[in-house]
Amino acid sequence: MRILRQIKAALPSGKLAVVAVLFMALVFGAFKFWDWIKYRVGVITVAMAMLSLNEWAVLTGIFCTVGTFFVNWYYEHKKYLRSTARDINCE
Template sequence: MALALGVFKFWDWIKYRVGVITVAMAMLSLNEWAVLTGIFCTIGTFFVNWYYEHKKFLRSTSRNINCE
């Protein structure tokens, strides 16, 4: 019986979370979600590019130091 109560509590928790997510998604229109998605993707792309350019820079400077 204890296992069944734990399962019910788990599903109640899941249903509550899905409800909160649904309400949060309904607060914005589809166009607003598209703008936010574009902004987050642009910021993510900036940081990914910065990371790899920084690695490339460090690699090139370490080669120059070793060659001198």
């Protein structure tokens, strides 16, 4: 009950019902395959509607920035390993 109050306080009014519906939708799936697909697409659509376009843009920017950081780190690390291996072989 305490957790529910914390979630309710953290979410704006009305969004708690949406979160509850999303949770129930993910837990209790439909039995037929196509009903399952339609149900999940509806759940995803509701989840996407919870954020505004600006919020989605911010999240996309954050994910792209983090992804760029890790890709750059990976290739710089490979370059560093290549250069140290070259230095070791030269000695």
